[in-house]
Amino acid sequence: MIEIKNIHKQFGERVILDDITATMEAGKCNLIIGTSGSGKTVLTKCMVGLFEPDSGEILYDGVDMMKMEDEQRKLLRQQIGMLFQGTALFDSMTVEQNVTFPLDMFTKLSSSEKKKRVNEVLERVKLVDANARFPSEISGGMKKRVGIARAIVLNPKYLFCDEPNSGLDPQTSLVIDKLIQEITREFNTTTIVITHDMNSVMEIGDHIVYLHKGRKQWEGTNKDIIFSKDELLNNFIFASDFLQDAKQMRMMGHGK
Known part of the structure; x- marks a missing residue:
């Protein structure tokens, strides 16, 4: 489990993360979603120790990463697995x-x-x-x-995946999503996935944090999204007229 408490980060006068609090649960795929510039990447870099938040806490199984000694941080890094956007293979x-x-x-x-x-x-x-x-x-x-x-x-106890489906066709993306989900549940891993892929959101979104302009706008599961009345979230998830119509039909069917 990773707990993020009141994280604030800014560069100069520009506020990137504004009082973000969330819990990334073990054994679940925790997705961080949002438009470009919403703060997803900076939040993730804070979580893995590449950036130091200006204030707030990041707790790994109850221990604040910012208060760890160098040796503790080194041990923590060994417990973190990273899947990079471009795979970054040698x-x-x-x-x-x-x-x-x-x-x-x-x-x-x-x-x-x-x-x-x-x-x-x-x-x-x-x-x-x-x-x-x-x-x-x-x-x-x-x-x-x-x-x-x-x-x-x-x-690793913690697995970070940055846009795992970028550049892949829909069928292959589904295979990768399922694999990440299986590994997460099999090893009770705390998995954090940064993604723009709405198929991933609906397929493996056990827990979703939606960021908008550096703030946590919405939090819930992939099932909650269908019935969410948050306008910003709906405009992001159901961007096309077709998807908006599909959401309306789903909600009408649920209400019968």
Whole structure:
């Protein structure tokens, strides 16, 4: 669990995050959504320690990250897995070498133990026999799965996913969403997903925080969205006339 309490962040005179409070729950996909410039990325960078909030608290299982000693922070970082927007795989490394990288950085496992662990996570993301291939030799969806394998190889308690479906077709996006959801529930991970993908919101949004101009505008589940009367949220989620009509029909059907 990650608790965000009254987080405020500004750069110069510009307020980016204004008194944001939310709880990211373990075993759930916690989605942070909002338009460009709403504060999603800055909030996430504060949560992982890349930015220091001007005020407020970020509690990892009850411990304030801002008050941690250097050694505590180092241990915390080992418990955080990151799936980057562009996957950020090393082009000159094979799939196996990419997934092994965190093990090389943070563990003293033997070569055989590392290989065993890498094969376990590659099997978990359904990428058996891809070990010797390079990123240039695999599809976009496969790259995302390699990114997920690398993110979970250290058995993280917390998993951050930045736009996991960017650049993917709808069918592959669904596969990635389901994989993230399965891993989250299987390992009781506290998963935070930054996304613009409304399919992801409706598919795996166990808990959703909607930011608007640096403030928390709305919070709820994917089921709550259908019946929300928040105008800003509805304009963001149901941007087209078609989707607005579909929402109205769904609400009318629910009321019968």
